[in-house]
Amino acid sequence: MTQIAPTSLTLRRPDDWHVHLRDGPMLAAVVPYTARQFARAIVMPNLAAPVVTAADAAGYRARIEAALPAGSNFTPLMTAYLTDGTEAADLLRGHANGVLTAAKLYPAHATTNSAHGVTDIFTLMPVLEAMAGTGMPLLVHGEVTDAEVDIFDREAVFIDRVLAPLVARLPELKVVFEHITTQQAVDFVDAAPATVAATITPQHLHLNRNALFAGGLQPHVYCLPVVKREQHRLALRRAAVSGSPKYFLGTDTAPHARSAKEAACGCAGIFNAPYALESYAAVFEEEGRIDRLEGFASEHGPRFYGLPLNEGRVTLERVSQQVPAELPAGEVLVPFHAGETLGWQLRV
Ligand code: NCD
Numbered sequence: 001m002t003q004i005a006p007t008s009l010t011l012r013r014p015d016d017w018h019v020h021l022r023d024g025p026m027l028a029a030v031v032p033y034t035a036r037q038f039a040r041a042i043v044m045p046n047l048a049a050p051v052v053t054a055a056d057a058a059g060y061r062a063r064i065e066a067a068l069p070a071g072s073n074f075t076p077l078m079t080a081y082l083t084d085g086t087e088a089a090d091l092l093r094g095h096a097n098g099v100l101t102a103a104k105l106y107p108a109h110a111t112t113n114s115a116h117g118v119t120d121i122f123t124l125m126p127v128l129e130a131m132a133g134t135g136m137p138l139l140v141h142g143e144v145t146d147a148e149v150d151i152f153d154r155e156a157v158f159i160d161r162v163l164a165p166l167v168a169r170l171p172e173l174k175v176v177f178e179h180i181t182t183q184q185a186v187d188f189v190d191a192a193p194a195t196v197a198a199t200i201t202p203q204h205l206h207l208n209r210n211a212l213f214a215g216g217l218q219p220h221v222y223c224l225p226v227v228k229r230e231q232h233r234l235a236l237r238r239a240a241v242s243g244s245p246k247y248f249l250g251t252d253t254a255p256h257a258r259s260a261k262e263a264a265c266g267c268a269g270i271f272n273a274p275y276a277l278e279s280y281a282a283v284f285e286e287e288g289r290i291d292r293l294e295g296f297a298s299e300h301g302p303r304f305y306g307l308p309l310n311e312g313r314v315t316l317e318r319v320s321q322q323v324p325a326e327l328p329a330g331e332v333l334v335p336f337h338a339g340e341t342l343g344w345q346l347r348v
């Protein structure tokens, strides 16, 4: 149970159901932030050489574990990147022996390192049917990649062209519609069977698309799916604080060096891991539903995935903190909320 006190809030230790931890020096630089805030995280497989097989995932998991600071209490939950060549037997073996928690669908070319993604999801029906049979969730980057579709409409069009038909065809498949950004996504998830859930990022709860152009081009708030109109942000806020078990925390923290963000062709991705829980807490408090933060952050995700709730607790203290303009990480990273003041501070 969440306890509300004037100066602090104690909740079950949360999990992050969508992170990009990268590899090599960047992994070592960013994983401590996620491991401090969260007990477990679903790790995205979109490395430069994507994590495609169970063996790839086992190797990547070992590198993540080796990069954790001593004394960390953090479990990476691994995913495999679906391709046109994915073999059901490999996925199921990986799931059965605990290496793979889920499989990720990136439509080809949807985002960073997604050139290997699936060209037509329906060619993977045998794989998806096998996943449905064992309860292995499918995680979906829900945007069409058709260059003719307006970028602000790509999620809504994906629902119509891909996700609705897929759920109708295989309603028993567990699907996480990741980092949803629109009213249409909320409407779809609300109406879908209980096998369909969604994650919501802090940036999509805080920002609308004006933020991209406020006073000039703002590369540090550029992510995919791109932030949308205000009406969509408000729909996401209502969903997040609704108490519905279909919605849970997934930061989509996606670090890129400052030089790769502030560039002629800047990378998509917001590095929000360092202050993620504080960022969500601000939203829940603004909505007058801080009592529902714990369900969203710590309960709905594990229940959907069929995993135990964490036993540990964390405390948010009502202490203002200023988010630094940048964080050293070998290369410089600019965190979400850089230069802003957040009203809560996580104590672990
Ligand atoms: C992600 C990344 O950089 O890996 N970027 C992002 O804007 N979210 C890719 C992704 O999840 O789409």
Ligand code: ZN
Pocket (backbone or CB within 6 Å): 018, 019, 020, 044, 252, 254
């Ligand atoms: Zn992502």
